[in-house]
Amino acid sequence: MNEEKIVISVKDLVVAFGSFKAVDGVSFDVRRGEIFGFLGANGAGKTTTIRTICGILNPTSGTVKVNGQDVSSSTAVLKPHIGYMSQKxxxxxxLTVRENMNFAGSLYGMSPEAISRRARELTEFIGLPHDLPDPVSHLSGGVKQMAALASALLHEPDLIFLDEPTAGTSPATRVAFWDLIRRLARQGKTVFVTTHYMDEAEYCGRIALMERGKIVAMGTPQELKDKFFAVKPLELSFLKPVQAALRAALDKAGIASAVFGDKLRVRAHDRQAFNRAARPFEGAFEAREVPPALEDVFLEAVSGRKGV
Incomplete structure (x- = not known):
């Protein structure tokens, strides 16, 4: 990786609260201008990692550098370059959206004229009405999230942290939000985003899968699919009500499966083992190979095995 393009460098990061390690020996780099995603369940350590990179938390051990500067000693210097949209x-x-933006701009020492100009640019970019008269508490969840993003971008940061930005929003808002994220990246911004939505991680240039404070896999979505699935998963459609019995037989044979709607997704790397386990149910289901999804990759990565 070209050292000149690295904007975030995390080495052997540990963040502990008493005896509990919320982040446990994490290392990764983020390139300038990329969308880098942290994917994992709630409690995996994603938010703690972001808050440490932003200088809100101190590392127990390890190093965190942003733009080549150690965060522990350079928080004030780095603050103007970082935009942070918290999970909460x-x-x-x-206050109204505009009043919130005025306050946010004042914290960064922006003049009223600069705040007004930038607020108009952002509301147009994001698609918000310029002067919503209602207080934020009266707005819909999607508009609130867009307003929070506008406030995080007000001072024109180069590095943007978005912690679960679409949690609890509608599918339409999620699509709109990710369109904005891609537009920010095309402008040369570096976007570090956390999510527990597997489909959203497909939009990232690279992702790190986190589980219990550790990174269990990292790469582009396609690299991770290729790594964990030389043999594609099987999707089973049932002609007779035998799904529960077949799942029990597969589990007994050590073959991982998961329910996807009315279908069963089987991570059967060993087709012969699958055929043996499924033989008593022949004629009760139809099977077809499907491309692996990131949910398949995540389940495979956290299981600690390649499957059978």
Whole structure:
């Protein structure tokens, strides 16, 4: 990796709260201008990692550098370059969107003229009405998230941290939000985003899969699919009500499966083992190979095995 293009460098990061390690020996680099995703369940350590990179938390051990500077000693210097949208909604509910943006701009020492100009640019870019008269508490969840993003971008940061930005929003808002993220990346911004939505991670240039404070796999979505699935998963459609019995037989044979709607997704790397386990149910289902999804990759990575 070209050292000149690395904007975030994390080496052997540990963040402990007493005896509990929320982040346990994590290392990774983020390139300038990429969309880098942290994918994992709630409690995996994603938010703690972001808050440490932003200088909100201190590392127990290890190093975190942003733009080549150690975060522990350079928080004030790095602050103007970082935009952070927290997982928890942080706008003041009794203020309007514009009043929240005015306040955010004042924290960065922006003049009223600069705040006004930038607010108009951002509301147009994001698709928000320029002067919503209602306080934030009266707005829909999707508009609140867009307003929070506008406030995080007000001071024109180069590095943008978005912690679960679409959690709890509608499918339409999720699509719109990711369109904005891709547009920011095309402008040369570096976007570090966390999510537990597997489909959203497909939009990232690279992703790190986190489980219990550790990175269990990292790469582009396609690299991870290729790594964990030389043999494609099977998707089973049932002609007779035998799904539960077949799952029990597969589990007994050590073959991982998961329910996807009315179908069964089987991570059967060893087709002969699958055929033996499924033989008593012949004629009760139809099977076809399907491309692996990132949910398949995540389940495979956290299982600690390649499957059978």
């Amino acid at each position: 909604f942080t706008l003041y509910p009794d």
